[in-house]
Amino acid sequence: MKLIDAHIHYCGDHPDCVQALEALDVKLLNVCVAYSPGGWLDQKERYRGLAKAFPGRYAWCTSFDPPDFAAAGYAERVIAGIEADYADGACACKVWKNIGMELRKPSGDYVRIDDPLFQPLFDYLGRAGRPVLMHIGEPRECWLPLDPSSAHYGYYSTHPEWHMHGRPGIPSYESLIAARDLVVERNPKVRFIGAHLGSLEHDLSEVARRLDRYANLMVDTGARMINLMRAERSDARDFLTRYADRVIYGSDFFEERSQAALDLDARRKNIVLLGQAQGAERAFLESTDMVSYDAHTFPGLGLPAAVVQKLIIENAHSCYGL
């Protein structure tokens, strides 16, 4: 195995896709995103099916419906669903940013991840020893005016629904991060993976502070390699070396449509894009050459081989059991 991409949304359900993964010798952890109640079950079916059919190339991470305040027994239903999914091969459970930034209680208040509503779920996950991939909040720039020179301008300029700048009543960046930190602190038996460098990508020292404070926290690099590339090279190098056991590589490549339903050209194009993204990100970690990425070039970090192996394979093994 050359690489495990432990945060991806790729429904490569055509033989072409599986062959490409064989040729690249990579394994993918497909992550379900619970956009709405029941609105993610098609992803679940596809990702679970891929992991069953091609266990050497695919694994899957389940999720759970956002809260429904009209019906009682929410936590019990969620726990039963997750328990069944783990029995069916899921290797983790994902929490998405709609908790904190979108979902509201009947009172109008935003639902935060530290709400007592979720505590039985974390109690269960701690008892069961199941990792939680936690995407809470967004990059800090989500709350700032659009800036074409910023790392995630491409996303916020095309996803205005998630750009929080200037929106009255929206929870602050700091309040979301604090709620997430509180949950990690209150649940030391739960292994949390902070997706997207724990939404602290603007400052690696802030990520480091949490990793120092919380032994039960790891982070993944999903869609945040760009921040490591844009950081001071020595800072990125020191961070990844010091926390080589706590950072898990993921591309967050996003192509959740069934690839079997696309025509040959579209399917091949996606395979090429996936291989290019993983190839460039890996090259950034291990080589000292200039690496082309996101219309820029960045000097590679030239990390020691043993560190790179931890980041791109071993940590995903030990954390998710892949």
Ligand SMILES: [Zn+2]
């Ligand atoms: Zn993702």
